[in-house]
Amino acid sequence: MRAIAIKMLFGDSAKFYGILLGLAFATLLIAQQASIFVGLMSRTYALIEETPQADLWVTDPTMLFVDDTKPMQVTALQRVRSVGGVKWAVPMFKSLLVAKLPSGARQLCDVVGVDDASLIGAPAKMVQGDTSVLRRPDTIIIETRGARTRLAQPLNPADPAGPKRPIEVGEELELNEKRAVIGGIAETKPTFQAVPTIYTTYSRAIGFSPANRRTLSMILVKADSPEEIPALRARIERETGLAVYTPRDFAWKTIDFWMKQTGIPINFGIAIALGFLVGVAIAGQMFYNFTLDNLKYFGAMKAMGATTPALLGLVALQGAVAGALGLGLGLGVTSFVGLSIPEDKLAFKMTWHIPVIAAGAVIFIVVAASSFSMRKVAKLDPAEVFQG
């Protein structure tokens, strides 16, 4: 009977495609919006992911998220280095600065200054050149997205608004009226602020930025042994009075800020809820109508000896098949859209949780719709088959 139940579902093509598209659309909305939300949130802590060498991040205690730099006194670095269990501690500078491009245009850039000696914090994946170029005078590294977009230069210098080409290695910018030569181009994760990121050394970055007594944005720390990280974290906090985070905690602190201080979660939440409601309204209703349309056949089957549990099993099977196909189609389209649009144009990150959540939503929709349908089938009086 399972084959007949499935043929009944597929055979009513108008309703089947309605149910399928309703579930697929609901899945698409839920999974895509959730993936974009996760993608956007993951961009907020891109710098942390780009710096895997650090076991701990030390910041000013009032810092709310990774871009909320609250410079510390440079002596903080020595205080951290003096804590037992620290293998190494290096400074990091991070600030938004305006760059003057070769064309004369100005562009806000995120300048990251990494440790002069070790270059810890420099981008891991270089497309042109390597991180050692930072040891040359006045040299900076830019990232590919920035080179292609915000830092791109007009093909015809006389027509700044005309077609553009990516800025290239060897070209020069001005940062705070200081010369900065592009020595390399890196591939980095997109950031939430979507401004070009410029990497240089810590000391050079300080030179690029306006004079300030406090220049130390963050301190990256490596523990003597991984087992000691929790204890070391507590020790640094206790002995320096600074805030100390593991990369994971720092990322979550950043996400937490954006979740609580912005309307982003509500906006995405509304879209996800709408997807869910679309699923309930369209697919649920259509599935219920599909069952109603077939009620007389279920009634005939009941008269012919089908037990109520057997009929409920058929309805459940129809719901499960429709749900699985709708979920699969929805997730497939979501993945296709997400993967076919370039990363710098669409923040898309489908973690394993998202298909699970979408599956949960689809299961809820199907179970809800099926239970209404099942109730109708369970209450069906087989004697009604003679009512015409």
Place this chain on the structure above:
Amino acid sequence: MTAAGASISCRGITKTFGSGDATVRALRGVDLEARYGEVMALVGPSGCGKTTLISILAGLLQRDEGDLSVLGDDPSLMSSHQRTQWRGRNVGFIFQQFNLIPQVSVVENVAVPLLLQGTRRREAIERSAALLAEVGLRGREQSRPNKLSGGQQQRVAIARALVSNPRLLVCDEPTSALDGATGQRVMGLIRDIATHGERVVIVVTHDERIYHFADRIAHLDDGKVTHVSTPAEALAESAARMGDAAGRR
């Protein structure tokens, strides 16, 4: 006690629906017997209780009072689950509107009762195809029901009703959705292939043109069997009524 050779025996069967002012006494003490190998027609005006009676005989409804024996059992004394299983084993149904599942093939429609009883799909399909050949639908096994004429659809319904070899065949207005000639052919088919010594066929009908396919005709009125006649007697009574009505006009 069931009379010798009687497959169905009803004594004083009553059935009431609703309560209070909405009470409907559908059956008011039905007495009826039908024998194995017999085709019995139930006739009478609309609302006389024909459908209620066949629903009780087929184990779809439970009687309120009276003695009932259908194929040696009283399905009204069974639990709902037991009656469902009893129907599956013993009763074949032919419905007024065929009730064929439009999304599946003709042969699968016929196989439904077997599949519901747990018969393996392959065996069910083979047996169904054989029965379709018997009702003259060889070569149409994979057609969808809506591609067949009304008469062909009713043949499929006959095959479906007989595929599990039931001992009671219940036909509810089997010709009402068919033209006269097709109705005759369908009833002829039921008479030819459904009737044998171990089965009783009950046909509810308003169609006098098929009376002659029945062995006996039970006349119901106001919830009771008023009398049982032969087809010839029933047609004569009908003609007399028509004559009286014409005379009054």
